[in-house]
Amino acid sequence: MRDTLNYQGNDQGQSEPRPDQLAISDRDGNQAMNARIWNRRGFIGQASAVGAMLPWVGQTIAEDLAQTPGQTSGPFYPVPEIAKQPHSDADLTRRAADGPLAEGEMIDVRGTVVGIDGRPLSGAIVELWQACHSGRYQHQADSNQAPLDPNFQYWARLVCDPEGAYRFQSIIPGKYPGRTPHIHFRVVAEGFPELVTQMYFQQFGEANQKDGIYSRLSMQQKESVTVSLAKQEGAARLQGDFRMVLARAATDRATPPMP
Numbered sequence: 001m002r003d004t005l006n007y008q009g010n011d012q013g014q015s016e017p018r019p020d021q022l023a024i025s026d027r028d029g030n031q032a033m034n035a036r037i038w039n040r041r042g043f044i045g046q047a048s049a050v051g052a053m054l055p056w057v058g059q060t061i062a063e064d065l066a067q068t069p070g071q072t073s074g075p076f077y078p079v080p081e082i083a084k085q086p087h088s089d090a091d092l093t094r095r096a097a098d099g100p101l102a103e104g105e106m107i108d109v110r111g112t113v114v115g116i117d118g119r120p121l122s123g124a125i126v127e128l129w130q131a132c133h134s135g136r137y138q139h140q141a142d143s144n145q146a147p148l149d150p151n152f153q154y155w156a157r158l159v160c161d162p163e164g165a166y167r168f169q170s171i172i173p174g175k176y177p178g179r180t181p182h183i184h185f186r187v188v189a190e191g192f193p194e195l196v197t198q199m200y201f202q203q204f205g206e207a208n209q210k211d212g213i214y215s216r217l218s219m220q221q222k223e224s225v226t227v228s229l230a231k232q233e234g235a236a237r238l239q240g241d242f243r244m245v246l247a248r249a250a251t252d253r254a255t256p257p258m259p
């Protein structure tokens, strides 16, 4: 098992993480969850959308997908709190499997991690962290006086399945001063530079547009990191899809293979 990100960033957006600021260290005690749940619907749908037929040769080519924009990791990546937290599985809505539920609107997010050529990145590690219903992070640097939710997990680490799919259950994070609701992500895939980004919710359109970090993005980039939640018939929770696209590896920035 590995990886604890050690980055001193700023959630107000004054500094973006540089690759040389991202240091990985070993750690134990976190269970990687393999989300072998999703089918290939999302990936296939995208692939067919970007593909183009060359009639004179009868071949299908695919244009590159747009890279998911990198965004600040903020100051609340759960270090050193991460070492104190025994639960890191895909269900953030409670800590122990039989424990009480966290407060907040429950969400069920699934997605894929792919390269810009659409290739699913099997085995990619997806870390995510967020505020609880009150808008507070479980982090010593968070001066927010809103109450912590003792039942919320705050953080998870997932491993993408062979089709690049991952899935987690959580709550819509609360607003905190200066930011629209968002979830932080860090993705590590062999042969690719790390991606640190944030996911937003379409339902907070006005707050999103006022957000200093979100508003820097182009329209296309905003669309790529904004998830529309909907409740399918019979589903207990709001559902959303969040695909992340990693750029091709540059030789001087490539993440070393996972041990």
Ligand SMILES: [Fe+2]
Binding pocket: 011, 074, 076, 179, 182, 184
């Ligand atoms: Fe944040």
